[in-house]
Every structure is written in structure tokens, then in C-alpha cells.
Amino acid sequence: MEIKNRLQYYKDKLKGQFRHRWISTFVLACFYAIRVYLYGYYVVTFFLGILLSCFTILLLTSIILPDHPDPDPPVSSDAQPIMPIKEFDELRPFVPYLHEFTFWCIVNMLFCVASSTTFIPMLNLDVYPYGYTLFVFWILITLILVLDQLDNMKKYKYIPFYYGDKKQGEYKGK
Secondary structure, rough: HHHHHHHHHHHHHHHHOOHHHHHHHHHHHHHHHHHHHHHOOHHHHEEEEEEHHHHHHHHHOOOOOOOOOOOOOOEEOOOEEEEOOOOOOOOOOOOOOOOOOHHHHHHHHHHHHHHOOOOOHHHHHOOOOHHHHHHHHHHHHHHHHHHHHHHHHHHHOOOOOOOOOOOOOOOOOO
């Protein structure tokens, strides 16, 4: 129980440290890239890339898509519809499937697991030409999906990253 509390304490401390968190992730990714460059493990990299693209798409996807309303719109706890009923109603905030901090935790975990698997010689498999073809198709599909989500985010002015709370006096009026 003490380990769980200590882990939660450090998670809470890191929540507002956006820049430091992503710099640490970049260091982990560089360590992994050096291991892959020196020793191979391209199959592990392929699976890491698939998982990273899936979680990135979840980060950029809204739970409620305003362009595709459901026939029965979800109802909030105070019995008001979440989607706007009239044109002048305001849309509720963009709610992603996966929040930025959770995404950061998952990315770090994926890089740690992938880095640790580069120490297992059995996983150093050759990638044949059809593997490269699959890799190119996977990149294209991911790029198309991410660009679609970025268009949606631009349309509804959504920024998925948390930069910390505004300090008093930083707000600029319209």
C-alpha cells in the first residue's frame, strides 16, 4: 500500500510538469532508438509503432463527435443533452478518449517495455521485404487518421495537451 501511495504522490507531482515529462520521454525514446540502431530488433519497433499510433489516435479522438450525432444523444447527469439542441447553443468541451497525462504514462511504459525487450536475443528477428511494405501501409493509414483528427481538432479549437494552470494576471481579454 505504501508503494502505491508513493507512486501516486510522484504522479501528482509530475502532472503539472509538462515540459519535464516529455523531455524524459524523449530521452527514453533516444535510448530505445540507439539500442535498435546498434542491435536490430525491428519487429519490436514495428509493434511499438502500431501501439503508439493507436494510442495517439485515441488521444486525438473525441468521445462525442459533433459531426456525427447519435440518434439518441447521451444525456448528462443533470438531464441536459450534451450535444447542442439549437444552432446558438454552445457545444460542451472536447472530451478525449485518452487524456494527455494518461497518454504520457502509456508512452513511457511502452518505451520501457520495448527497451527491455531489446535485451532478449530471441526477439531480434529479421524483417523481410513484405514487412517493410506493411510498415509503409501502416504509416500511410496512421497519417490519414491523424490528419483527419487534426482537422477535427482545428475545427473545434481543441488542444489535447495540458500546459498547467494559468497564473493570476496571465489572462488576456478578447
